[in-house]
Amino acid sequence: MFFQFRTAWGRAILGVLLCVAAFAAYALTFPELSGRVVDDAGILDPSTKAALERKLAEFETKTTGQLVVVTLKSLQGTSIEDYGYQLGRHWQIGQKEKNTGALLIVAPNERKVRIEVGYGFEGTLTDAVSRLIIENSIIPRFRANDFAGGVGRGVDDIIQAVSVDSEEWKARAKQRPDDQPGLVDVLALVFFLFIFFMIMRSVAGQSRGYAQTGAGSRRGARGPIFIPIPGSWGSWGSSWSGGGGFSGGGGSFGGGGASGSW
Amino acid sequence: MSYTLIPRRTRILLTTMLAGLLLSGCGVNNIPTYDESAKARWSDVQNQYQRRADLIPNLVETVKGYAAQEREVLTQVTEARAKASQIKVDASTVTDPAKFKEYQDAQSALTGALGRLLVTVERYPDLKSNQNFLALQSQLEGTENRISVARRDYIESVRAYNTELKTFPGLVWASTLYRSYKPMETFTVAEDLAKPPTVKF
Numbered sequence A: 001m002f003f004q005f006r007t008a009w010g011r012a013i014l015g016v017l018l019c020v021a022a023f024a025a026y027a028l029t030f031p032e033l034s035g036r037v038v039d040d041a042g043i044l045d046p047s048t049k050a051a052l053e054r055k056l057a058e059f060e061t062k063t064t065g066q067l068v069v070v071t072l073k074s075l076q077g078t079s080i081e082d083y084g085y086q087l088g089r090h091w092q093i094g095q096k097e098k099n100t101g102a103l104l105i106v107a108p109n110e111r112k113v114r115i116e117v118g119y120g121f122e123g124t125l126t127d128a129v130s131r132l133i134i135e136n137s138i139i140p141r142f143r144a145n146d147f148a149g150g151v152g153r154g155v156d157d158i159i160q161a162v163s164v165d166s167e168e169w170k171a172r173a174k175q176r177p178d179d180q181p182g183l184v185d186v187l188a189l190v191f192f193l194f195i196f197f198m199i200m201r202s203v204a205g206q207s208r209g210y211a212q213t214g215a216g217s218r219r220g221a222r223g224p225i226f227i228p229i230p231g232s233w234g235s236w237g238s239s240w241s242g243g244g245g246f247s248g249g250g251g252s253f254g255g256g257g258a259s260g261s262w
Numbered sequence B: 001m002s003y004t005l006i007p008r009r010t011r012i013l014l015t016t017m018l019a020g021l022l023l024s025g026c027g028v029n030n031i032p033t034y035d036e037s038a039k040a041r042w043s044d045v046q047n048q049y050q051r052r053a054d055l056i057p058n059l060v061e062t063v064k065g066y067a068a069q070e071r072e073v074l075t076q077v078t079e080a081r082a083k084a085s086q087i088k089v090d091a092s093t094v095t096d097p098a099k100f101k102e103y104q105d106a107q108s109a110l111t112g113a114l115g116r117l118l119v120t121v122e123r124y125p126d127l128k129s130n131q132n133f134l135a136l137q138s139q140l141e142g143t144e145n146r147i148s149v150a151r152r153d154y155i156e157s158v159r160a161y162n163t164e165l166k167t168f169p170g171l172v173w174a175s176t177l178y179r180s181y182k183p184m185e186t187f188t189v190a191e192d193l194a195k196p197p198t199v200k201f
Helices: A002-026 A046-063 A080-091 A127-143 A147-163 A166-172 A183-212 A231-235 B008-025 B030-066 B071-086 B097-121 B131-166 B170-175 B189-193
Strands: A037-039 A066-071 A101-107 A112-118 A253-261
Touching: A037 A046, A046 A066, A046 A147, A066 A147, A080 A101, A080 A112, A080 A253, A080 B131, A101 A147, A112 A127, A112 A147, A127 A147, A127 A253, A127 B131, A183 B008, A253 B131, B030 B071, B030 B097, B030 B131, B030 B170, B071 B097, B097 B131, B131 B170
Parallel strands: A037 A066, A066 A101
Antiparallel strands: A101 A112, A112 A253
């Protein structure tokens, strides 16, 4: 009996340890989104960086899509595909609902490059197009150690690919089903309004009652009414970002794009 | 404001509503919410597998043009695709271990056959430089990657759903209000860890 109990506990502890190990294996760290060009690996010179930043900012004002160039010191033992979509989701590149975002990821130490495409760009910046950009524009320059040239040309090609029929992708930008406010949210809102109304009415009725009995209006003496707000509503207004800075728009990624190595 | 001053009917109404609020605070909606989310992730998985199946006939035709003698590998891919497409997937698939295993096995068989095809193709330089093949190959790689992302998202949302069914307070709701909600099946990790077939240039 005691032995069984101990075995069960032993298993439980082993399970917990395994979970912790699995969690540790999955916990990737991501560089801070400091701008539209995040040169974590330090392979781009300041003038190239500034020129790229300008180009990417112009792209965003023109099309509302978001494009980010990132160079990584390390892929932390995982594949660039695995790292890429998680980084895209972490930074939330691309407009919310439309998911129009893309990343150009360069991992110079692993000699890997990837174009990570958000849901909304998958129709124009297809896997095949991404692959062609990588094979024809980026890799030949990277092989010659021309990182600035490869990244610059890659960004130009990506912008061209998604700008060609930007009207079309706007129409077919996918929406993930769970991003839309559901019936439950609407019902909750109606419910709260109803409760609020009832409380107000009963309070009003009460003060009318006082008025009739000559006790004077008590409206001013009413205490604060506490109304609990469910968690999902708390996120309203939290997406505000500081002036002048750059932040992701809430877009999501699902593994679209292509990779290459040199 | 004193509670007794409120008319009786309003009081009953308020109490009922307050009870409703308290209940939703106790996670009475969690099970259906997690269930819907897991089902949405499941349809993502199915879409990506379907997308892969749609790419295959074109791929097989292109390879045939250059390497018709590789009949065995080509037949294996075609057969595995047919087998995977024949499996009927409905709402009960995710809660039925046997059906789920059947689906998963058929898709893994197709993954394996495709992997062998892409290795065979290495021996045909003309095919490898064919633009049509390159496009198909990158689409296939992209789809395999999307499949693995969709699978992982599904595994994660099923984990949340199954945990809700088995832990307090979800456990209480599962045994009272939501008796028809069954734990969902999830993918075994083995294939998830398997890399998508990649071909080096």
